Structure formats: structure tokens, C-alpha cells
Amino acid sequence: MADTPMLKFVSLEQAYPAKRPASERTDDFGEISPSYAVTGAEEQASRCSQCGVPYCSTHCPLHNHIPDWLRLTAEGRLREAYELSNATSTMPEICGRICPQDRLCEGNCVIEFAGHGAVTIGSVEKFITDTAWKEGWVEPLRPVRDRSAQSVGVIGAGPAGLTAAELMRRQGYEVHVYDRHDRAGGLLTYGIPGFKLEKHVVMRRVDRLKEGGVVFHESFEVGKDATLAELRQRHDALVIATGVYKPRAIKAPGVGAPGVVEALDYLTASNRKGFGDAVAAFDDGTLDAAGKNVVVIGGGDTAMDCVRTAIRQGASSVKCLYRRDRANMPGSQREVNNAEEEGVEFVWLSAPEAFDGTETVAGVRVAKMRLGAPDASGRRAPEADPGSEFRLEADLVIKALGFDAEDLPHLFGSPDLSVTRWGTLRVDHKTMQTSVDGVFAAGDIVRGASLVVWAVRDGRDVAERMHAYLKAKAVPTQAAAA
Numbered sequence: 300m301a302d303t304p305m306l307k308f309v310s311l312e313q314a315y316p317a318k319r320p321a322s323e324r325t326d327d328f329g330e331i332s333p334s335y336a337v338t339g340a341e342e343q344a345s346r347c348s349q350c351g352v353p354y355c356s357t358h359c360p361l362h363n364h365i366p367d368w369l370r371l372t373a374e375g376r377l378r379e380a381y382e383l384s385n386a387t388s389t390m391p392e393i394c395g396r397i398c399p400q401d402r403l404c405e406g407n408c409v410i411e412f413a414g415h416g417a418v419t420i421g422s423v424e425k426f427i428t429d430t431a432w433k434e435g436w437v438e439p440l441r442p443v444r445d446r447s448a449q450s451v452g453v454i455g456a457g458p459a460g461l462t463a464a465e466l467m468r469r470q471g472y473e474v475h476v477y478d479r480h481d482r483a484g485g486l487l488t489y490g491i492p493g494f495k496l497e498k499h500v501v502m503r504r505v506d507r508l509k510e511g512g513v514v515f516h517e518s519f520e521v522g523k524d525a526t527l528a529e530l531r532q533r534h535d536a537l538v539i540a541t542g543v544y545k546p547r548a549i550k551a552p553g554v555g556a557p558g559v560v561e562a563l564d565y566l567t568a569s570n571r572k573g574f575g576d577a578v579a580a581f582d583d584g585t586l587d588a589a590g591k592n593v594v595v596i597g598g599g600d601t602a603m604d605c606v607r608t609a610i611r612q613g614a615s616s617v618k619c620l621y622r623r624d625r626a627n628m629p630g631s632q633r634e635v636n637n638a639e640e641e642g643v644e645f646v647w648l649s650a651p652e653a654f655d656g657t658e659t660v661a662g663v664r665v666a667k668m669r670l671g672a673p674d675a676s677g678r679r680a681p682e683a684d685p686g687s688e689f690r691l692e693a694d695l696v697i698k699a700l701g702f703d704a705e706d707l708p709h710l711f712g713s714p715d716l717s718v719t720r721w722g723t724l725r726v727d728h729k730t731m732q733t734s735v736d737g738v739f740a741a742g743d744i745v746r747g748a749s750l751v752v753w754a755v756r757d758g759r760d761v762a763e764r765m766h767a768y769l770k771a772k773a774v775p776t777q778a779a780a781a
């Protein structure tokens with residue numbers, strides 16, 4: 300590799316795009332780091348050692364061609380880099396922003412293991428696709444041929460549904476997307492805050508699908524506005540990509556008090572305000588952390604997003620209670636660091652025992668925990684440490700303990716829809732079909748709460764399976780054209 304610009308990891312230090320200072324970034328909901336400048340991206344890409352067996356790629360759920368587009372970036376061939384990264388992902392700039400790279404590609408980069416600091420893969424991915432949008436290289440969505448005699452219904456406009464919709468439309472099918480929210484994007488729009496993912500980045504993807512002929516039915520709730528069977532009648536195939544939305548409960552006295560709220564209600568209200576919407580429960584103060592002592596309960600991505608949102612809303616204090624320690628939390632360490640820089644206090648090894656207050660919540664009584672033997676997930680199980688209770692002042696408590704599947708067979712009026720013991724949809728893993736013929740499923744509603752990149756992967760896989768199913772069903776003249 301005599302004339303290669305690569306393998307610079309020995310002489311060139313790892314450099315992520317600089318974060319804005321915490322005191323500045325907590326004044327707004329904008330992303331915390333700007334993109335690289337061109338030279339920064341090219342230099343950082345040139346640190347890659349072009350591994351024969353690229354662990355970055357094997358640990359990426361999409362198996363993105365990471366070393367290849369890093370090399371193209373280092374060579375200044377940005378358009379080709381974009382095209383290659385776009386070939387395996389429907390939303391590389393979104394994954395570049397919010398994938399937990401420290402657990403996926405970057406966490407498995409050989410340079411990281413060698414002690415040089417991983418190649419900054421996510422930041423380069425974000426840079427090349429943002430550049431493609433700026434330069435007009437992102438092509439409109441165009442069907443490769445006309446298969447519009449057959450139509451597909453997609454229930455849920457999150458990353459799994461949007462990916463399936465894009466790829467099926469590209470195949471030429473008529474595609475209809477149904478979502479109970481008034482805007483598409485799923486948790487990209489209403490869950491994840493703007494400081495991780497600015498909303499115009501999501502909306503330009505949705506607009507591209509609309510302009511490409513995908514028909515969106517917003518504020519359409521399956522189960523209320525139509526049953527599953529009715530939609531099945533309208534379309535030749537359906538995919539259910541409704542995510543998981545039943546919040547896990549806390550069983551503790553006082554948990555029903557006003558001021559103890561659900562994480563997703565809180566985050567959705569904040570994201571809606573970012574769009575400029577009127578939100579009664581925010582505007583009357585219920586879901587606004589301004590001037591309050593806030594306690595967030597949980598240690599995952601959702602909890603991290605809540606604490607950092609509360610800081611930006613001007614809370615007096617923000618504490619995060621988590622029953623395990625830092626090393627055993629499910630959320631990304633990168634997010635914990637960001638939160639700490641912004642003024643969040645983590646109270647590790649603590650669990651709520653009761654909520655007190657008369658009219659509204661006034662405090663949380665907390666038990667100290669200690670870690671016992673590892674549980675089924677491999678993480679050490681917490682157990683209460685008797686006699687160690689203490690109290691925290693709180694005017695707003697946000698419950699962020701994770702989500703389970705809603706009861707879809709009941710909600711959709713479809714008792715024949717088979718579910719697992721966790722309530723997620725049971726699918727045949729080869730065909731990705733549910734127990735109902737022609738009804739497929741993808742994303743969190745199959746996996747349980749997971750990641751955006753896995754939803755994209757499922758959307759890609761389900762589109763391939765639906766295409767095969769529809770080709771087999773097509774009338775002979777269409778099948779011949781396929």
C-alpha cells in the first residue's frame with residue numbers, strides 16, 4: 300500500500316468533531332457537535348488500517364462497507380463514499396448520529412484494541428451523507444419498474460417502517476404508510492431529542508419518500524381507524540412495524556401522584572414544542588422541568604434523553620437514579636459522559652421505595668442497592684441494602700424503565716395474530732411473516748426495545764421477503780416482468 304493515504308493511526312490522533320461547551324449547548328436543543336470540515340473527515344478516515352477481516356463491519360447490523368467508504372473519503376472521493384455507504388443503509392446520516400458506535404463498529408475497531416483510539420466511523424458517516432444532501436447527490440426515490448398493480452401497507456412510520464416503505468416503493472409497488480402520530484418518523488421524531496438528532500434530518504428523509512410516491516396516512520391508528528383485517532383487504536401484503544410503547548411500571552407507594560410522569564409523554568411533549576406545537580400538558584407546566592428538582596428513574600437511552608432534556612428546560616437540579624452501577628448500566632457510556640458534563644448527577648445503586656407529597660410529588664424515598672451474582676442478561680443483579688434508605692427532593696419524577704409490547708392482537712382486533720410470552724409478534728424467521736398470511740413484521744415489535752440500526756436492518760430484510768412473496772402471488776404477466 301505504498302501510495303495509500305491510509306494507516307495513519309500511528310501518527311494521527313483520534314479526533315471527534317469538537318463538542319460545543321456544555322454551558323453553551325444546554326441553552327438549546329441543537330446537536331452538540333457540528334460536522335467535520337472536509338479535511339478533518341478525510342484525515343480521520345485515513346487512520347483506518349484497512350483490515351482484511353474488518354470487525355467494524357461484522358459488528359454493524361447492516362454490515363456497512365466501512366473500510367471501503369473510509370478509504371474513498373480519505374482519497375477525497377466523497378461522492379463515491381456516499382454512494383457506497385448509501386448502498387447498505389436507508390438513513391446513514393441518522394445512524395452516524397445516534398448509533399451507539401462505542402458498542403458496535405467503533406467498539407470493535409482493531410485500532411481501539413491496539414490502544415490508538417477507534418476510527419471515528421460514526422462521525423465520518425454523518426459527514427459524508429450530510430455532504431451528499433448539501434451537494435444534491437441524494438437521488439430522488441424512483442421505482443425501478445412498475446409493480447403498482449400490487450400494493451403494500453406499512454403500519455408504523457419509524458425506521459423499520461420507513462425503510463420497508465422506501466425499498467418496496469423502489470421495487471415499484473404502491474406503498475401506503477399508516478401512523479397514529481401526526482408526523483412520521485416514530486421514535487426518531489418524537490422520542491429521541493434534537494440534541495442527538497435534529498428533526499430536519501428526519502423530515503427530509505420523510506419528504507423524500509413522499510416525493511417518491513409513498514402515500515402517508517398520518518393520525519391513522521390501526522385498531523381504531525381500521526382493523527388489521529380491513530387493512531389486509533386493502534393491500535396485497537402488510538408489514539407491522541409499530542414499535543413497543545407499553546411503559547414498564549414501578550410498584551411503589553405514591554407512584555400515581557401528580558408530578559410522576561412517563562418518560563415518553565415527557566419527551567414527546569418536548570419534541571412537539573421543538574416543532575412549535577401547542578402542547579397543553581407542557582404549557583400548563585405538568586411536563587415542563589423548568590425550575591424543578593427532577594429525578595429520572597432508569598439507566599437506559601430513554602433515561603439519558605430525559606435527564607439531558609430536563610437540563611435544557613432549565614431544571615433546578617437533575618438526578619438520575621439507577622439500581623446498578625455505571626459499569627452495569629444499559630445506556631451508552633458516551634451519553635452518561637455527555638450528561639455529566641451538562642450537570643446531571645448520577646445516583647448509582649439506588650432504587651425508589653416510595654414517592655411522597657400531598658397534592659403533587661415532593662420527594663422520592665430511595666433504597667441503596669448492592670450488586671449480587673450476574674443475572675440472565677449477564678449483568679450483576681441488584682439487591683436492596685437494608686437500613687440504607689435516604690430521601691431526595693423532587694417536584695418532577697420521570698419514569699424511564701423501558702418499554703414492552705402493547706397487546707396487538709387485542710388492539711388490532713386480530714386474535715389470530717400470534718405473540719411471544721413478551722407480547723412481541725411471533726414471526727417465522729425465514730419469511731418474516733406473522734401467523735396471518737401476507738402480514739409481515741419488523742423492528743422493535745418483533746425484537747423488543749432495540750436500536751435504530753436494527754430497525755433499519757429489519758426493514759431491509761422484510762422488504763426483500765415481501766417482494767419475494769408478492770412476486771409469487773403476482774398474475775403471470777407481472778411475474779414475467781419481475
Ligand SMILES: Cc1cc2nc3c(=O)[nH]c(=O)nc-3n(C[C@H](O)[C@H](O)[C@H](O)COP(=O)(O)OP(=O)(O)OC[C@H]3O[C@@H](n4cnc5c(N)ncnc54)[C@H](O)[C@@H]3O)c2cc1C
Binds near residue numbers: 459477
Ligand atoms: C427515548 C428513546 C431514545 C432512543 N435513543 C436511541 C439511540 O440513541 N440510538 C438508537 O439506535 N436507538 C435509540 N432508541 C431506540 C430506537 O428509537 C428504536 O429501537 C427504534 O425507533 C425502533 O424502530 P421501529 O420502527 O421498530 O419503531 P418506532 O420508532 O417505535 O416506530 C413505530 C411507529 O409505529 C406507530 N404506531 C404504533 N402503533 C400504531 C398503531 N396502532 N397504528 C398506527 N401506527 C402505530 C408509532 O406511532 C410509531 O411512529 C431510543 C428509544 C427511545 C424510546
Ligand code: SF4
Binds near residue numbers: 418
Ligand atoms: S476495524 Fe477499524 S481499522 Fe479495521 S477496517 Fe474497521 S475501521 Fe478500519
